[in-house]
Amino acid sequence: MAGNSFRQCPTSGLYFHRSAESLMKAHAVMAVVFFLIGGIFGLLVMLTRMPSVHLLSAETFYMALSIHGTDILIFWIIFFEVAVLYFASSTLLRVRPAMPGLGWLGFLLMLVGSCTTTFSFFRGNSSVMFTSYVPMPAEPIFYLGLILFAVGALVGCFLFLATLVVAKREKTYQGSIPLVTFGALTACIIAVVTIVMGAIILIPTFLWSLGLIPNVDPLVYRTIWWGLGHSSQQINVSAQVSIWYAVAAIVFGAKPMSEKVSRTAFLLYILFLQLASAHHLLVDPGLSTSWKVFNTSYAMYLAVLASMVHGLTVPGSIEVAQRKKGFTNGLFEWLRKAPWDNPVFSGMFLAMIIFGFIGGITGVVMGTEQINLIIHNTIFVPGHFHATVAVGTTLTFMAITYFLIPVLFRRELILPQLAKWQPYIFAGGMVLLILFMLGAGTLGVPRRHWDVSFSDAVLKFKFAGTAITMLGMAGVGGILAAIGGGAYCLIAVGSLVFGKRLDENASLFSSFGFPMSAPAYKVSQPDQLAMSPIESHGSGSHAAPGTFALALVFLVTFVVYFFINAKYLSSLWHMS
Amino acid sequence: MSIHPPAQRVWWKQPIDKIEAAWIGLALIWCLILFAWMPYWHVFGKQNLSTESYKTSTTAFEKKTNDMIAKYTVRKEADGQIPVVAPPAGSNVYLAASKWAWNPILELKKGESYRLHISSLDWQHGFSLQPVNMNLQILPGYETVITLTPTQSGEFGVVCNEFCGIGHHAMLGKIYVKD
Ligand code: HEM
Numbered sequence: 132m133a134g135n136s137f138r139q140c141p142t143s144g145l146y147f148h149r150s151a152e153s154l155m156k157a158h159a160v161m162a163v164v165f166f167l168i169g170g171i172f173g174l175l176v177m178l179t180r181m182p183s184v185h186l187l188s189a190e191t192f193y194m195a196l197s198i199h200g201t202d203i204l205i206f207w208i209i210f211f212e213v214a215v216l217y218f219a220s221s222t223l224l225r226v227r228p229a230m231p232g233l234g235w236l237g238f239l240l241m242l243v244g245s246c247t248t249t250f251s252f253f254r255g256n257s258s259v260m261f262t263s264y265v266p267m268p269a270e271p272i273f274y275l276g277l278i279l280f281a282v283g284a285l286v287g288c289f290l291f292l293a294t295l296v297v298a299k300r301e302k303t304y305q306g307s308i309p310l311v312t313f314g315a316l317t318a319c320i321i322a323v324v325t326i327v328m329g330a331i332i333l334i335p336t337f338l339w340s341l342g343l344i345p346n347v348d349p350l351v352y353r354t355i356w357w358g359l360g361h362s363s364q365q366i367n368v369s370a371q372v373s374i375w376y377a378v379a380a381i382v383f384g385a386k387p388m389s390e391k392v393s394r395t396a397f398l399l400y401i402l403f404l405q406l407a408s409a410h411h412l413l414v415d416p417g418l419s420t421s422w423k424v425f426n427t428s429y430a431m432y433l434a435v436l437a438s439m440v441h442g443l444t445v446p447g448s449i450e451v452a453q454r455k456k457g458f459t460n461g462l463f464e465w466l467r468k469a470p471w472d473n474p475v476f477s478g479m480f481l482a483m484i485i486f487g488f489i490g491g492i493t494g495v496v497m498g499t500e501q502i503n504l505i506i507h508n509t510i511f512v513p514g515h516f517h518a519t520v521a522v523g524t525t526l527t528f529m530a531i532t533y534f535l536i537p538v539l540f541r542r543e544l545i546l547p548q549l550a551k552w553q554p555y556i557f558a559g560g561m562v563l564l565i566l567f568m569l570g571a572g573t574l575g576v577p578r579r580h581w582d583v584s585f586s587d588a589v590l591k592f593k594f595a596g597t598a599i600t601m602l603g604m605a606g607v608g609g610i611l612a613a614i615g616g617g618a619y620c621l622i623a624v625g626s627l628v629f630g631k632r633l634d635e636n637a638s639l640f641s642s643f644g645f646p647m648s649a650p651a652y653k654v655s656q657p658d659q660l661a662m663s664p665i666e667s668h669g670s671g672s673h674a675a676p677g678t679f680a681l682a683l684v685f686l687v688t689f690v691v692y693f694f695i696n697a698k699y700l701s702s703l704w705h706m707s
Numbered sequence: 708m709s710i711h712p713p714a715q716r717v718w719w720k721q722p723i724d725k726i727e728a729a730w731i732g733l734a735l736i737w738c739l740i741l742f743a744w745m746p747y748w749h750v751f752g753k754q755n756l757s758t759e760s761y762k763t764s765t766t767a768f769e770k771k772t773n774d775m776i777a778k779y780t781v782r783k784e785a786d787g788q789i790p791v792v793a794p795p796a797g798s799n800v801y802l803a804a805s806k807w808a809w810n811p812i813l814e815l816k817k818g819e820s821y822r823l824h825i826s827s828l829d830w831q832h833g834f835s836l837q838p839v840n841m842n843l844q845i846l847p848g849y850e851t852v853i854t855l856t857p858t859q860s861g862e863f864g865v866v867c868n869e870f871c872g873i874g875h876h877a878m879l880g881k882i883y884v885k886d
């Protein structure tokens with residue numbers, strides 16, 4: 132390519148290619164837009180599930196819940212992930228993005244797809260939740276939108292792979308790709324598998340909605356749909372863990388304790404997810420026990436093992452880096468003296484702790500074949516996945532946004548004081564929301580339910596008073612989390628529009644995807660990215676005893692919580 | 708750093724840190740225990756989902772349910788709309804889910820076992836026995852069969868906990884258990 136197309140960020144030293152930069156910005160901005168839409172509907176859903184408020188009508192509630200689930204789980208997260216893919220390939224490897232024109236086509240497909248599906252919700256006849264279990268029908272444009280969106284995301288994945296090939300061929304880096312890019316590569320491979328699964332099931336369902344296919348078997352649908360639904364959570368985990376490593380590197384200069392362990396753990400994600408969808412089908416008819424046990428165990432526990440490894444190595448690498456800087460007193464000085472008022476760090480660290488301690492533990496417990504009997508489709512389930520996606524993934528993306536606004540968008544953060552508090556408000560609210568959803572679910576309160584007082588039912592049933600109280604308390608947490616989410620949108624969008632320009636070329640247009648004007652780009656090709664200097668590894672001087680202690684606390688919590696649930700299960704009516 | 712290429716191209720030959728090795732060992736042991744617990748519970752636990760299930764059709768299942776209702780109805784509830792059925796212990800009991808009702812109401816005996824067949828006549832539904840908190844996914848075209856032994860007496864709600872359309876929250880059934 133002729134001319135200079137790279138610029139070097141003066142604070143981070145990263146190189147941004149003009150086309151990749153624009154694509155990142157466009158995807159990130161759309162992500163935030165869908166976060167905002169999804170978040171508003173999340174709040175409305177919450178205000179309806181609070182028994183004392185009961186805001187929306189039943190019909191609007193189910194529509195709002197469909198919008199919340201789809202727009203926030205799928206559109207917010209995947210738009211952001213595609214931006215992460217461009218960052219982890221083009222920026223981290225100092226390479227031009229492969230075929231940026233196609234990148235814009237992918238973006239366009241995702242945009243049209245997400246808007247189409249969202250539009251179908253507002254028409255009111257597609258309130259089928261993001262799972263759209265057949266034979267409950269949605270309008271054809273609901274499925275069509277999802278398919279277009281998936282194709283667009285697939286284009287983004289292939290361009291990521293193509294960019295890696297270009298980097299390799301043009302020798303823009305020495306040695307192997309960095310760990311963060313490796314993690315993104317894992318996410319990308321899983322995404323391709325996932326989208327293929329999605330195509331296998333959503334295309335026939337689309338044809339069925341058009342009347343071209345007589346029926347779609349509900350069990351086949353659920354099995355393949357969860358091949359998409361579950362694996363896509365593994366994309367999120369890979370992406371968020373990559374960002375954890377990136378934040379550890381950016382904020383602390385940390386390097387992985389051992390590249391071998393961290394990379395092998397990423398590989399486990401790829402190897403052991405294929406049929407992990409089984410844990411969504413544990414109480415379904417038509418599937419054998421051995422299939423369920425085998426697929427939840429080999430597939431899930433080895434992926435769980437991988438997450439437990441990252442859960443040690445990410446904070447461990449931070450601890451090692453901090454100890455080298457002299458924070459060596461006791462077990463936890465390294466943690467106490469961490470930059471807790473920097474939202475890039477605090478957001479990432481809170482996300483990691485809540486993801487592991489709440490999301491991870493509850494996920495494994497309810498993924499146990501028999502224990503699922505006391506949890507399936509109760510509000511415990513949204514409790515669990517708000518810890519994994521709404522905190523783990525979402526808060527991680529929020530944290531890295533605070534890094535990207537100055538570095539990628541070249542704007543100063545507005546409201547820095549609010550930004551400092553935002554991760555705590557969001558995480559605090561979410562933890563309340565999650566704990567009370569888990570609690571109410573343990574008492575049997577169903578998910579996706581407009582009225583647990585059953586006032587419209589012919590028969591009567593009353594949940595325990597504590598269950599109802601807990602729904603109300605969850606609402607308090609949900610409102611706080613929504614305030615935290617609103618603060619994020621305000622800071623992110625506000626900074627792009629009103630934030631002080633860190634580069635005179637960072638115009639309003641360039642905040643939303645247009646490239647900065649030519650003078651910003653001064654480099655034609657950055658120097659080759661060098662390997663990290665060799666150092667001795669292994670323990671001794673590098674020990675991370677504080678992290679190990681935390682890990683042991685985690686393990687004990689895990690074991691105790693598991694056996695509490697096993698005990699609860701044993702109090703049920705007998706069945707075989 | 709994690710955003711730079713590793714110091715050695717051959718990253719898979721690096722030695723493992725002691726702490727990491729210890730943690731991987733512990734985590735792996737715990738995963739194996741979790742795995743072993745499931746077969747263990749199948750042998751020693753009293754709450755296991757049987758894998759007995761059949762392909763069926765909504766009409767066939769509806770007919771079996773109605774035959775049972777015709778045979779064992781003891782009274783009607785809710786202004787004569789819903790039959791209450793008291794099948795003999797050990798018999799085949801049918802429960803049909805449809806938009807938006809569980810049909811019929813069952814009356815069982817504590818400590819007795821029943822072969823409970825559940826299926827849906829239209830969309831997907833969720834069988835959620837409350838406050839016992841036992842939850843099953845119910846699909847049209849598939850008949851779930853469980854051998855169920857109530858261990859408590861009283862009045863229990865059958866909530867639908869799979870979203871099944873606009874009347875979902877009004878879909879409530881009932882099971883009585885007598886001493
Ligand atoms: C802004 C704060 C948020 C609040 C107050 C909130 C609240 C809720 C509530 C009350 C439910 C409904 C439970 C039910 O009736 O079944 C729900 C469902 C859900 N939420 Fe959130 N949420 C928030 C943020 C998020 C975020 C950030 C994500 C993901 C990135 C997320 C993903 C989901 C999903 C996937 C569902 C399930 C929808 C379904 O059952 O189809 N939420 N949320």
Ligand SMILES: [Cu+2]
Nearest residue numbers: 832867871878
């Ligand atoms: Cu139902």
Ligand SMILES: [Cu+2]
Nearest residue numbers: 867869871875
């Ligand atoms: Cu329902």
